[in-house]
Amino acid sequence: MVSIKDVAKKAQVSTATVSHVINETRFVADETKQKVYLAMKDLNYQPNRIARSLRSRKSNTIGLLVPLVAEDTSNFFFMSIANGIEKVLKENGYNLILSNSNEDEVTEKNQIRVFNTQLIDGLVIAPVNGEDSAYNKELTGDYPVVYIDRHPSGVEGDIVLVDNLRGSYEGVRALLNKGYERIGFITGTLGITTSDERLKGYKQALKEKAIPVRKEFIKEGPATFEQGYQLAKELHEAEVTALFVANNVMTMGAVSYLNEHQVKIPEEIGIIGYDDYDWMKITSPPLSVVRQPAFEIGKVAVEQLLKRINGSKEKFAEVMLDAELVQRGSF
Amino acid sequence: MVSIKDVAKKAQVSTATVSHVINETRFVADETKQKVYLAMKDLNYQPNRIARSLRSRKSNTIGLLVPLVAEDTSNFFFMSIANGIEKVLKENGYNLILSNSNEDEVTEKNQIRVFNTQLIDGLVIAPVNGEDSAYNKELTGDYPVVYIDRHPSGVEGDIVLVDNLRGSYEGVRALLNKGYERIGFITGTLGITTSDERLKGYKQALKEKAIPVRKEFIKEGPATFEQGYQLAKELHEAEVTALFVANNVMTMGAVSYLNEHQVKIPEEIGIIGYDDYDWMKITSPPLSVVRQPAFEIGKVAVEQLLKRINGSKEKFAEVMLDAELVQRGSF
């Protein structure tokens, strides 16, 4: 491995000068600069980031901690977010360390601990569970943190959310306006803020039209394809006329049930799903969905993070991005 | 920040002892150990990985470089691979740095250079383009490399592939056995090994049944939803009776076209897509596909990489994983 010393020797200057040439951190005479550039090229020198990090206490790396569940199909939503983050980061010369909490609190804490020893300059985290407010204690790391997607209760910090309440509210309201009244609601496990808020939106829309909220029309379960299938079945048997499904995986399960039992969409059942991916277009009719700006979440979150890293002391910001109802033909 | 010195002082031992307690790298008396543990806990000490890496020339981090294209829907296949990698890595106490070449050669080289300065212990890469064999020169890093998914020509190294030829061969053969003869083939841009091999499989299956390969039945274009849609249109107009689509994004586009124009599947057109995700089940009828073991690719690749990192000097291995035809109702 060729080090800064080798370059200094070859260029007949001090290591300090080489360093300053590389980082443009003090004036160096043109002639000297050229010698250094030449030496670097000749030796094919690459500065060692680890050493640089150790000394300067800056790694140009940020961590991302997401809660993915299963092996394959689980959560495209977070992958889209990761994509947005990666893009902004690259534009700013930062690297991304990706980590997965598996939607499990213990794993999450462990991963945060790993990050604490790792010298990251900042962390973007989609917290496992809205209930646990132990983040501040855990995050003793002296790096800034931006929370995304879920709002951990009692945590102070920058946070980027999607307006979940309004997302499902608009969806359900659209169903109501079309004349549907027996509207079933399928959601992943309640207790995390996203699910809870989407349920609130559902209730609010009904209430506004003075339609009673019926417990038996609200179905909750782990966010899997199979559960989506099962809960759609139950609601179909309960003779709902429309279905609002509050996440993408369960949306697929529900559609699968309807197809398999030749329930006509939208004649027999209208349906609105959650999240917008290309595959929402390949059902017949194409699915109407509430679209979350996943890529945007990542982008906004990391922009905020970079601001903090660069020393911003503004008070904590809570950005609320809009969800959007994408009308296709399914209701 | 609390350092090993602080711990040493508090525990009244030398830093060497602390280090050895942490790493279990030489015998330390039980009593001493306890003192050290206590001190570490009291001070909430976390070893600094950066310093450790600098000294020991080992980062416990591996890099992953994948070619993702668009913003959202692009490539779930690589995300699944990333998932597999992440899992194995975590089990082994390693971290993952994720990077994206955007399917662009220049970006790829830059990212590799970044990795070179980064002290990663190994790299998993899905190379951008099978043609360019400059990897060896570029990868001057002294870490092991495992290639996945695509075979860069003229590169020596460990590699994990899927049997693409056989995958499409089996698919097309199944179509032929069902009696389809006018079989259209839709593929992403040719010139990368995966596409080329899938095309070969198509041709081979036809040849075996003595069915002439007709140029006008083979459609190539960038792997996008829109292209899939467009090429399906062209083939439909060319009156094919079946469609084999060689990647997941174009599969969605093709299905979308067929739905939109009420082309009955499989009565008017049989179809087999590529890659197996839950959303292949929500068309009616559910789609038959060639399934690639994405998660497995990641797993196998990183296992091989870890072997190398741990000093394995076996000669380079080329692992070829099987693709599998998943029969549903679309042909």
Added chain:
DNA sequence: GTGAAAGCGCTAACAG
């Protein structure tokens, strides 16, 4: 305009 040298936090000889 540039250089000398300290030191980031750790590991690993070497020494006892």
Added chain:
DNA sequence: CTGTTAGCGCTTTCAC
């Protein structure tokens, strides 16, 4: 069984 200490490759203060 444990301690002393050099040094990983870099940045940065102080000095000239």
